[in-house]
Every structure is written in C-alpha cells, then in structure tokens.
Amino acid sequence: MTFEAPHIRVQDLNVHIGDHHILKNISLDIPDKKITSFIGPSGCGKTTLLKTFNRLLDRNKEVRIGGRVLVDGEDIYGKDVEVTGMRRKMGLLSQRPFPLPMSIYDNIAYGPRIHGTRRKKELNGTVEHYLRATGLWEEVKDRLGSPATRLSIGQQQRLCLARGLAVEPEIILGDEPTSALDPLSTQRIEELFLQLKDRYTIVLVTHILRQARRLSDYIVFIYMGEIIEFGPTEEVLLDPKERLTREYVKGYIS
Amino acid sequence: MSRKFKAALFKILMILSTLIISGSLILILWTIASRGVHALTWELVSRLPEGGFYIGKGGGLLNAILGSLYITVGSTLLGLLIAVPVVLYLNVYSREGSRLATVVRFTFDVLFGIPSIVYGAFGFTIMVWLGLRASLLAGIVTVTLVIIPILARAMDEVMRRTPGELSDQTYSLGATRWETSLVFLRQCAPGIMTAILLASGRAIGDAASVLFTAGYTDNLPGSLTQPAATLPLAIFFQLSSPIAEVQDRAYGAALILTAIVLLFSLSAHYFSKRLSKNKI
Amino acid sequence: MTRVRLIKDRISGKLFLAFTLLSILLVVFVGIGLYGKSVPILRQSSLSHLLFSREWKPFKNRFGFLPYIAGSVLVTGLAILIALPLSLMTAVFISEYVPNRIKRLLVPFIDLLSGIPPVIYGVWGVLTIVPFIQDRIAPHFVEFSSGYSALAGGLVLAVMIFPLIISILLEVFGTVPQELRDASLSLGANQWETVYRVVLRKSAPGILAATVLAVSRALGETIAVLMVCGNQTAFPHSVLDPVYPLPALIANNYGDMMSIPLYDSALMLAALILFVIILLFNGLSRVVLYRLERRNNE
Numbered sequence: 085m086t087f088e089a090p091h092i093r094v095q096d097l098n099v100h101i102g103d104h105h106i107l108k109n110i111s112l113d114i115p116d117k118k119i120t121s122f123i124g125p126s127g128c129g130k131t132t133l134l135k136t137f138n139r140l141l142d143r144n145k146e147v148r149i150g151g152r153v154l155v156d157g158e159d160i161y162g163k164d165v166e167v168t169g170m171r172r173k174m175g176l177l178s179q180r181p182f183p184l185p186m187s188i189y190d191n192i193a194y195g196p197r198i199h200g201t202r203r204k205k206e207l208n209g210t211v212e213h214y215l216r217a218t219g220l221w222e223e224v225k226d227r228l229g230s231p232a233t234r235l236s237i238g239q240q241q242r243l244c245l246a247r248g249l250a251v252e253p254e255i256i257l258g259d260e261p262t263s264a265l266d267p268l269s270t271q272r273i274e275e276l277f278l279q280l281k282d283r284y285t286i287v288l289v290t291h292i293l294r295q296a297r298r299l300s301d302y303i304v305f306i307y308m309g310e311i312i313e314f315g316p317t318e319e320v321l322l323d324p325k326e327r328l329t330r331e332y333v334k335g336y337i338s
Numbered sequence: 339m340s341r342k343f344k345a346a347l348f349k350i351l352m353i354l355s356t357l358i359i360s361g362s363l364i365l366i367l368w369t370i371a372s373r374g375v376h377a378l379t380w381e382l383v384s385r386l387p388e389g390g391f392y393i394g395k396g397g398g399l400l401n402a403i404l405g406s407l408y409i410t411v412g413s414t415l416l417g418l419l420i421a422v423p424v425v426l427y428l429n430v431y432s433r434e435g436s437r438l439a440t441v442v443r444f445t446f447d448v449l450f451g452i453p454s455i456v457y458g459a460f461g462f463t464i465m466v467w468l469g470l471r472a473s474l475l476a477g478i479v480t481v482t483l484v485i486i487p488i489l490a491r492a493m494d495e496v497m498r499r500t501p502g503e504l505s506d507q508t509y510s511l512g513a514t515r516w517e518t519s520l521v522f523l524r525q526c527a528p529g530i531m532t533a534i535l536l537a538s539g540r541a542i543g544d545a546a547s548v549l550f551t552a553g554y555t556d557n558l559p560g561s562l563t564q565p566a567a568t569l570p571l572a573i574f575f576q577l578s579s580p581i582a583e584v585q586d587r588a589y590g591a592a593l594i595l596t597a598i599v600l601l602f603s604l605s606a607h608y609f610s611k612r613l614s615k616n617k618i
Numbered sequence: 619m620t621r622v623r624l625i626k627d628r629i630s631g632k633l634f635l636a637f638t639l640l641s642i643l644l645v646v647f648v649g650i651g652l653y654g655k656s657v658p659i660l661r662q663s664s665l666s667h668l669l670f671s672r673e674w675k676p677f678k679n680r681f682g683f684l685p686y687i688a689g690s691v692l693v694t695g696l697a698i699l700i701a702l703p704l705s706l707m708t709a710v711f712i713s714e715y716v717p718n719r720i721k722r723l724l725v726p727f728i729d730l731l732s733g734i735p736p737v738i739y740g741v742w743g744v745l746t747i748v749p750f751i752q753d754r755i756a757p758h759f760v761e762f763s764s765g766y767s768a769l770a771g772g773l774v775l776a777v778m779i780f781p782l783i784i785s786i787l788l789e790v791f792g793t794v795p796q797e798l799r800d801a802s803l804s805l806g807a808n809q810w811e812t813v814y815r816v817v818l819r820k821s822a823p824g825i826l827a828a829t830v831l832a833v834s835r836a837l838g839e840t841i842a843v844l845m846v847c848g849n850q851t852a853f854p855h856s857v858l859d860p861v862y863p864l865p866a867l868i869a870n871n872y873g874d875m876m877s878i879p880l881y882d883s884a885l886m887l888a889a890l891i892l893f894v895i896i897l898l899f900n901g902l903s904r905v906v907l908y909r910l911e912r913r914n915n916e
Contacts, residue, residue: 348707451831486641
C-alpha cells in the first residue's frame, strides 16, 4: 500500500455534544511512525479528538460530528464504512487498564479469535509473541490461564497494550495511558512506546508536559476545542509561536 | 417544648419504630420456624399425597415441591430468554441517551409493580382464548410474565454500572456489538446470578399467578399440558382445613418454602453487595 | 468471515429490538386482554353502576363492586396508616442516626424479609394476628369477632410493606446532598432539626412517591390478605368487620366463574380496575423518583 496521505488525516472536524461545541474546525495530519502528543488543559477536547479517530463517540446519541477523518485515505464517517475493520486498525489504551473478564491468554487471543484465527498453535504463537513484545512473557508464562484481573495494575496496562497489538493495528491511541500507574510502571510503558514507534503511528493524550517531552516527536496544543499550535516537540515546548501555548507551557493556564 | 426535649422524644420514637419493625419481622420467622419444625418430617418432603391425605392420613407434599420446582426452573429459563436480549439491547446495542431505552426502563419499572393476581387473570384469559386448561405450561408462562421485570431490572442495573472502558476496549479490537455482548455477559455474570436468584425466589413463592393457571393435583406433573401442584397453594389449601393434622402440614410446608426463599435471598446477597432495584 | 460476523451482528440487533418492543408491549396486551373479557358485562350495565352498586348477586346477574372496593380501600388505608409512620421513623433512623456498622446489618436484614412470599405472611397472620384480634382487641369493642377482619388484613399488609417503604425512603434520603446537612448543623441546628427541616423537606416528593408505590402494592396484594380478612360480601362498617377486597374476590371465585353467565366477565373487570389504578399510581410515582434521581446525578 502506498499512500500520499498519512494514516490519519483530519479535515474540518467539528464535534458537538448536546449544545456544547467541543471541537472546532480541526484539521490535522498525524505523522506516520512517530509519536504525536495532544496536550492542553483538562476539558479542552483532546480525549474527544482521540476518540473520533476510531468512532468511539458514536455510542452517544447527543454527539454530532461534522467534517472528515481519513484513515488510510478513507473517510471513516462516510457511508458504507465497515466500522469494525476500521477500528481494528487502531489499538486503544485507556486511562485505567481494563482487562476483559477472562484469562491472561484469552485476553490476548480475544482479538485474533474474533477475527477468525482458530488454530491453537497459531494462537499460542501470537500470545507468546505479543507478551514478549510488551515484556510480560517472563512474568506471566507460568500462569497464562489465571484471570487477568489478578495482575498488578502496571502489568494489566501492558497486557492491554499486548492485546491491542495482537490484532495487528497500524496505529496506537493512548488516552493518558499512564495516569493510573506508579512511576516504575509508567517508565516501562514509556519505554515500550519508544520501542514501538518504529512500526506504529502513536497518538497520545497526556496532561504531563514532561511525559510529552520525553516521548513525542510532535506536539499538538489544544485549547477550548481548537488547535492552537502543532509542530515538532522542541519547537512547541521551547519556542512556542503562540501566546496561549507559552502561557500553558509555563504553567499559567492549566 | 424545648428543642432538646423534642429531639430526644423523636429519637426515642425512631428507636421504638425500628424495634417494632425488626421485631415483627423476627416474629414472623420465629412463628414459622417454631410451628413448622414439629410438622417437618421426611414423609412430608419425600412422598405423594395418599388416600385420605386431606383428612389427616399419610403422605407428603412431593407433588407440590416438585411442581414448584418445575415452574420455578421453567419460568426462570423462559424469563432469561426474553430478559437477556432486552438488557443487552439497552446496554450494548442502543446508543447512550436513547429515548427508547428510557421508555423501556420506565415500562419495566411500572410492570414490576403490577400485582401477580393481574398477571394471573391475564394468563387465564389467554389460556381460555387458546382453549387450554390449567397446566404446568400455563403456570410457567404466567409466572414468566411476573418475573421478567425482576430479571430485566436487576440485570440492567448491573450492566449500567459496567464501566464504558469495557466496550471501548472490545470495539477497539474490532469486535461487533454481538461479540461485545458476550463479553458483557461474562463481565456481569455475578449480577446475572443475583438476578436469577431473586427471580427464582419470587417464582417459587408466588401464589396468585399460579392459582388460575397451574391448577392443582395430587400427582406429579407428567407433561407440560397437565396441571401441577405448587407449594404456596399447598400451604394455602391445607391451612383452610379444619383438621389439625392437615393444618400442621401447612406449617411444615411454610417452613420449607421460607427456608428455600431465604436460601435464595442469602445467596443473591452473596453474589452482589446490594442491588437497590430488587425491591423497589 | 467478516461478512458472517457483520450479518450476525445485524440480525441480533433486529432480534433484540423486537424482543424489547414486544416485552414493553406487554402492558398493552394485558390491558387489551382484560378489557376484551370485560366487554360483555360493560355492555349489560354501566361502569358507574358497577362501581357504586352494593348488590352482588351473580345468579341474578347483578354485579355491584362497591363492597369489594370499600374492602380494598379500608384494608389498604389501614395498612398505610400503620406502616407509613413506622417506616418513615425507621428509615430516618437508619439513614441519619445509625452508625454504618449497624446499618450494614440492618439494611440487608430488611431486604431479606421483603423476599418472603405473601403466603407465609398469610400463615403468620392466621397464627398470630387473627387470634390476637379475636382475644385481645375485639372484646373491648364488640361482642364477638372471629378476628378475621379488615384490621387483620391491614396489619398483615403493613408488615409486608415495611421493607418496601423503607428501601425506597433510604434511596430517597440518599439523594439529599450531604452539604445541606452539614450546612444546617453548622448553623446550630441539632440533628433532629436538621432531619426535619432539611432531609424530610427535601425528600417530600420522594416520600409521597414511596407512599403511592406502597398503596399500589397493598391494593394488589392477594393471598396474604385473603387468608386473614374474612371474605364476606358486605359493606364494612368497622375495622373489626370482615371484608372482601377486590384481589381476594378474583382469587376466590375463579373456580365458579365459568359456570355462571357474565361472572368471568365481572371478575376480569375487577382485574382490569386493579390494573388501571395500579398502572397509574406506579407511573406517577416513578416519574417523581426519576426526577429525584436526576437531581442527585446533576
């Protein structure tokens, strides 16, 4: 597949929830195989923007979406879009890890199974591969059959990452994925992101500026539903062009 | 009256009320237990009514115990068959804030309050309309109507409390709503168990709905189209007898029924801390 | 593969929607079913005549529901009169005074008892309430009473609806914001004044809704009342008279109703009347409770 366009391209996106105009005229190209962070004060719309990428807002009746989100050149809000296939292209890490109510093994195998992999050998390989990729294999290889909820919260989040990777997405979406974790687990997740960015396009929502600086190649600063500034990390954080960005980076607005 | 006096007076009244209410409830359990325990024999639970049963001769209530069991199991299964799709529709398929979901929830709250005698009468009209006689099947169908609101409301309450992350996660993996439903059921398994136990407790103890529809017989129900005896009706009929031995059996049966229902309630409590919707 | 999954998803969606619609249409079906059966008797005499006539002679085709309606009203009224103050006091006590440790024991205990079947309450009534009235209460007022009376029905019903009223009230009091209590206490009000002026006042609509729900539960209760209330067709003049509430009428006569013309129609009309009144009461109180819940969530 060759595309001129990036994996994710947003054009004139507007989101209303009830009477609130949450996102205003968003246009954005997410750089491929890089880490892009959305930063901004809480309530600015950064999580909403993230969730428009795989149509997770659809479930709420109050939400109205205008504009286009192109994933691999296809408008995901167009007619006849096969939502499940589209969503599969993106793995999601939420604020709190949420293991599915089943064993460690079945959590990883869940995605491949629903998409048609039945052969035990193949599944075993997949499970081991992604548990290794997230550094969990050595920790859990003796208790693959035990419930995933028995893992520590940091391990759970890595399990969720492995589960997302197992359906072979192109994109990883992280909605403040370390906010529930202790410093050590946070560090492990961050290391994983840095390892994964060679192969995946990663979009992170974070409210921790230092995390954004440590991880991201690009930064999008969002304020009151609008993109104020978008550029390489160093530029946005060290030499912001906009007054609002400067004030946010210095901690005047939060 | 001074402020302090008033406060003290009402506190005393409140303590009294609490004592009266708890006391009367304990008294019920005590009455049933003390009167029933003498009448409780192996014969009562293991044998069918024999000749002269209703003038105090031998036999037991196996017909009613098994009849109640059949009706409870049958109606709970049938009720689940209808209630599970409904709660999945409300919590997985329909969108948040959907008008239909609000209407459905309201309707179930209202249906929950309809007394079983009305369901019984309705079941009876349907039965007559279809040309059926009082039978196990008619009893099961009618009791199902009684417990569908209980099942639906209890399961709905558990599912509504399931965090949105669950469906976010399954959808992100490319799951369909149907596949998400299966994960939902697994996540809510303890809550579903609670709902089943609550509904069974109601099904086994309800008399007014089976009075018209299930009939009564001294035999075991051989098929769905034959009448079936039930425990509540066994208690009801035998208590109205003037013969002491027969009345005693009613007390024994009352103890059995109470024990079964309390067992259900206690296990329901074990599966879920407290479902507020099971009672109101 | 994906196609099959999507088809499965779509079919299940349609099917589940159908189940949902069908299940809520049950209300309509019940209404239509009972109405259809009531039509013959409504053709014969007017509704107001049926409701307000005292004459009940099925063999002569005269069906006056007044004695039964009066019986239902009397028993229900007594039950509410006894249960409401006691339950209100108890619910306030549990919600506002009792330490959590005891609350955790008391609330499940009350919940547990609301699961006990009506027939058990009936047995209890026959064993304790009826003799109590016959031996201890009635002799002070009348020459003879068997104890099977409106009062017995009211007492048994009151005990049955304790758990119901208390559960709802606990939910209702829970919707009163803690800040309001704190504000009242910090202004120097003592606990009772806070309860009276803040908690009870704020909960007034909820208390009303709880009462209406309790009334509709009491109106529809059948077996327990039937076992203790005497079941004699006569207009009651005192609470010690035997009464014959509507549900008891339906339950007691289902056996004969097919053999007398219009009898079945009359009984189904009785069920329809119960259904409509309870539907109305339930709907109204649910609306009030929804409002309270929403206030709490905002």
